[in-house]
Amino acid sequence: MKRKIIDCRRLLCPMPVIRVQTAVESLPDGAQIEAICTDPGVLTDIPAWSRINGHKLIEAREEDGEYIVVVEVDHGKQ
Amino acid sequence: MTKQRKAAALISGGLDSLLAARVMQEQGIHVEGINFYTGFCVEGHTHAIRKKDRQKEKRNNALWVAEQLGIKLHIVDIVEDYKQVVLNPKHGYGANLNPCLDCKIFMVSKALEWIKSKDFDFIITGEVIGQRPMSQRKETMPVVADESGAEDLLLRPLCARNLPETLPEREGWVDRQQLHDFSGRSRKPQMALAAKFGFEDYAQPAGGCCFLTDAQYSVKLADLWRARGDKQYEMDDIMLLKVGRHLRPAPHFKLIISREEGEGNFLRGYRHQYPHLTTVSHPGPLALIDGDVSAADIELAARLVARYSQGRSEEEVVLAFTDIEGHQQALKVRPLQPHEIPREWVI
Numbered sequence A: 001m002k003r004k005i006i007d008c009r010r011l012l013c014p015m016p017v018i019r020v021q022t023a024v025e026s027l028p029d030g031a032q033i034e035a036i037c038t039d040p041g042v043l044t045d046i047p048a049w050s051r052i053n054g055h056k057l058i059e060a061r062e063e064d065g066e067y068i069v070v071v072e073v074d075h076g077k078q
Numbered sequence B: 001m002t003k004q005r006k007a008a009a010l011i012s013g014g015l016d017s018l019l020a021a022r023v024m025q026e027q028g029i030h031v032e033g034i035n036f037y038t039g040f041c042v043e044g045h046t047h048a049i050r051k052k053d054r055q056k057e058k059r060n061n062a063l064w065v066a067e068q069l070g071i072k073l074h075i076v077d078i079v080e081d082y083k084q085v086v087l088n089p090k091h092g093y094g095a096n097l098n099p100c101l102d103c104k105i106f107m108v109s110k111a112l113e114w115i116k117s118k119d120f121d122f123i124i125t126g127e128v129i130g131q132r133p134m135s136q137r138k139e140t141m142p143v144v145a146d147e148s149g150a151e152d153l154l155l156r157p158l159c160a161r162n163l164p165e166t167l168p169e170r171e172g173w174v175d176r177q178q179l180h181d182f183s184g185r186s187r188k189p190q191m192a193l194a195a196k197f198g199f200e201d202y203a204q205p206a207g208g209c210c211f212l213t214d215a216q217y218s219v220k221l222a223d224l225w226r227a228r229g230d231k232q233y234e235m236d237d238i239m240l241l242k243v244g245r246h247l248r249p250a251p252h253f254k255l256i257i258s259r260e261e262g263e264g265n266f267l268r269g270y271r272h273q274y275p276h277l278t279t280v281s282h283p284g285p286l287a288l289i290d291g292d293v294s295a296a297d298i299e300l301a302a303r304l305v306a307r308y309s310q311g312r313s314e315e316e317v318v319l320a321f322t323d324i325e326g327h328q329q330a331l332k333v334r335p336l337q338p339h340e341i342p343r344e345w346v347i
């Protein structure tokens, strides 16, 4: 499974969401994006953004003071 | 079959943009939201900084609005381009450093670029005539439409019946009779419409959608420009204006002193960019120093920071000064007393 890791440390919301959004645009359905963040707001914002735009949230967790959110791309039928 | 028409809605996260988009959906228009991130938006950040704010369940209101509507939301980073709006607003500032009219024009012009690239038909906003003293007046409505270049592709569903017909109305994509004629500062019509659509728990920002409407914030931004002798800012500058106590003991430097643990953690992230002070002998804040400082300035800064430590009533407090290369130096100082801190230092 293709997984792209994006470093969103020190970025405050909504910048991590924007980074995920940009990454999603260039990836095919089924690819995954792992965002590594330090703003706890991403645990609500990235899942909300994914739900709204039809992408699949794989996981959202805290690990060693960082927040990891994984999203699977689904562009749907346009 | 008639073509399904598509509108891009400017979504700030407040009630008006929520309603405007919903009114369009009622008429069978496909709506997607655009939310512009200027760097000054109230959404986001602050909750990440202050520990006490973290406990509150927070949400990004623009995302929340999109979810209520069941529409896609595109968050667009306009931080760089937006600087010209804040630094040189053609139509000036509002009560504080909020360039609302220029801001609206700019956002609609960006939305226009967006709809052209995505093959959407028109733009909607939640503007209401007379709602805001600076940017939402009868005279400013055509200014936004003209200067943004959107002209009659800009429809304001909540007050359209008080305005000239737009293209979507003329072409019959939307029915003008089902649009609204709200005007004035009253929020009652919006609240009634929200109740009709079953929306609850929506955000109603008092001043506006960004920090530039905040008096305290604007004072700090103006101070920054004055001190640098240049109206400029970087992302880090405008983030730091939201955090801590800001004191300027001399024109050439200021201190940003954390007020609690969350702010201390946030400021720690900047310790490689700014010289800083921490207390050693007593628990106390972290303070960043913005400006070029002499040994005497550092001593004064240390005495000031000691004032905000738990050693404030002691004869002596030990602090560590660290420059941006990481060189450390210990300082033993007597904390300043409240009467030794002129009011003008506090920004």
Ligand code: SF4
Residues within 6 Å of the ligand: B098, B099, B100, B101, B103, B104, B135, B207, B208, B209, B210, B211, B212, B213
């Ligand atoms: S409050 Fe801020 S974001 Fe809203 S219109 Fe005014 S300047 Fe723009």
